[in-house]
Amino acid sequence: MTDKLFYTVIITSLLIAIVIIFFVVSIIRYNKRYIQLQKERIQAQIMIQEQERKRIANDLHDSLGPLLSTVKLYMHSIVINNDADKEALNKASGYIDEAISNLREISYNLIPSSLVRNNLIVAVKEYISRLTNRNLLNIKFDVADDILISKKIELHLFRIIQEIVHNTIKHSGAATLKLTIAGQPGLLFLISEDDGRGFNLTEVRQASEGLGLKSIENRCEIINGTFKIVTTVNAGCKIIIRVPNL
Amino acid sequence: MENITNFISSQSILIPIFIGIIRYKGLYKTYNPFFILLILGLIAEIISFMFINIYRHGNAPVIKIYSLVECCIILYQLYLWKSTVKYKYLFYFLTATCAAFWVIEVLVFGNLNTFSPYFRVFYAFIIVLLSINQINAMMFYHNDILLKNPKFVISLGFIIFFLYQIIYEASFYIGYNKSVVANKIIIGFGYINLFTNLIYAIAIFLITQNNKDGYNSFLSDNKKQRS
Numbered sequence: 001m002t003d004k005l006f007y008t009v010i011i012t013s014l015l016i017a018i019v020i021i022f023f024v025v026s027i028i029r030y031n032k033r034y035i036q037l038q039k040e041r042i043q044a045q046i047m048i049q050e051q052e053r054k055r056i057a058n059d060l061h062d063s064l065g066p067l068l069s070t071v072k073l074y075m076h077s078i079v080i081n082n083d084a085d086k087e088a089l090n091k092a093s094g095y096i097d098e099a100i101s102n103l104r105e106i107s108y109n110l111i112p113s114s115l116v117r118n119n120l121i122v123a124v125k126e127y128i129s130r131l132t133n134r135n136l137l138n139i140k141f142d143v144a145d146d147i148l149i150s151k152k153i154e155l156h157l158f159r160i161i162q163e164i165v166h167n168t169i170k171h172s173g174a175a176t177l178k179l180t181i182a183g184q185p186g187l188l189f190l191i192s193e194d195d196g197r198g199f200n201l202t203e204v205r206q207a208s209e210g211l212g213l214k215s216i217e218n219r220c221e222i223i224n225g226t227f228k229i230v231t232t233v234n235a236g237c238k239i240i241i242r243v244p245n246l
Numbered sequence: 247m248e249n250i251t252n253f254i255s256s257q258s259i260l261i262p263i264f265i266g267i268i269r270y271k272g273l274y275k276t277y278n279p280f281f282i283l284l285i286l287g288l289i290a291e292i293i294s295f296m297f298i299n300i301y302r303h304g305n306a307p308v309i310k311i312y313s314l315v316e317c318c319i320i321l322y323q324l325y326l327w328k329s330t331v332k333y334k335y336l337f338y339f340l341t342a343t344c345a346a347f348w349v350i351e352v353l354v355f356g357n358l359n360t361f362s363p364y365f366r367v368f369y370a371f372i373i374v375l376l377s378i379n380q381i382n383a384m385m386f387y388h389n390d391i392l393l394k395n396p397k398f399v400i401s402l403g404f405i406i407f408f409l410y411q412i413i414y415e416a417s418f419y420i421g422y423n424k425s426v427v428a429n430k431i432i433i434g435f436g437y438i439n440l441f442t443n444l445i446y447a448i449a450i451f452l453i454t455q456n457n458k459d460g461y462n463s464f465l466s467d468n469k470k471q472r473s
């Protein structure tokens with residue numbers, strides 16, 4: 001009787017243990033699938049966003065740009081003797097120049113042509129020189145000459161850099177931003193360091209204010225990267241991003 | 247007296263059946279196996295009662311046949327819900343395995359007139375695992391409130407009932423007169439039965455409630471969806 005009781009209890013306990021283990025394993029399995037699904041959703045959203053940006057940039061560049069240039073050409077072909085009319089025409093021509101320049105800027109921000117035609121390094125250098133011309137921020141860009149960056153991650157890295165620069169200008173009050181791209185076998189590091197006012201990372205995350213941070217996080221996830229933010233109030237901000245570069 | 251008390255507590259199955267009959271028009275076709283299971287459960291209880299109290303015969307044949315039918319219907323129900331028994335062949339495999347187990351236990355090694363716990367433990371174990379899988383899948387993929395979802399509620403009922411069934415069968419195997427704990431577990435089965443029947447009643451109510459969400463009047467195959 002004791003044996004029967006013992007074995008029955010053992011087998012029943014074993015079955016219940018299997019049920020509990022199955023429950024835990026099943027939760028982990030579904031959680032993994034769910035994370036993968038979320039990742040695919042974000043990836044699809046970002047890809048759609050990029051395609052739409054590209055389409056708008058092409059439309060602006062190919063149809064609106066030439067149209068404005070043609071308008072300017074026709075305006076210059078008008079023969080005017082009246083000084084007042086001439087001045088008005090010159091003003092209009094100036095506004096058209098400004099419109100063309102703004103259009104190029106918008107088109108560039110949507111999708112930088114240098115990134116499509118050349119590579120990330122050239123695109124980032126061009127982007128920095130554009131910003132430096134406007135005296136918004138002193139940006140130092142440091143990159144090894146022999147570094148090779150996979151085409152698959154270039155656009156995402158460029159967007160991350162854009163986001164970092166945008167956040168630094170908008171929120172940090174920094175005078176200098178240092179950007180570094182460094183490579184290791186199979187890996188690529190993007191390091192940004194500013195001398196701004198810094199922030200409390202936990203508070204920003206809890207208050208769901210960090211939309212820019214979220215965007216960086218999403219981009220990192222897509223390219224299987226990870227990132228670390230080191231910041232405290234009044235001590236600047238350092239972001240280290242590590243991505244596989246195959 | 248104890249038999250009559252057990253019979254009355256087992257008749258709590260009438261609560262979900264009544265709700266289902268009253269609101270039958272609102273029952274989705276996908277829940278038909280579950281509703282049929284409840285009706286078969288009631289029939290099995292009545293026949294068991296008659297076997298014991300009128301014919302003075304054990305109810306082992308009723309329990310054994312009902313166990314096989316219950317197992318197949320629940321597997322089919324879980325298959326219809328898709329997320330648990332994802333693939334057709336897995337459903338066939340599980341059903342065939344359970345049926346083979348029943349045949350070997352009842353017809354090869356035993357007979358219909360004596361109780362044996364193995365098949366009842368085996369299929370209870372399978373159903374608990376599948377129901378856990380169903381619940382976990384819903385936890386991650388459903389955006390609505392889970393407690394208002396009939397699939398979730400029914401799966402919860404299955405887990406509670408069949409997990410207890412495993413312990414109950416083990417206690418029965420030991421013998422109610424051999425251990426005080428086993429005896430208490432056997433008595434407790436009636437209360438668990440009552441509790442799960444109340445859960446099923448809520449589930450049936452939710453099934454028919456969900457059908458009033460307004461979408462159905464705009465679905466062209468609405469009539470086909472109902473039994």
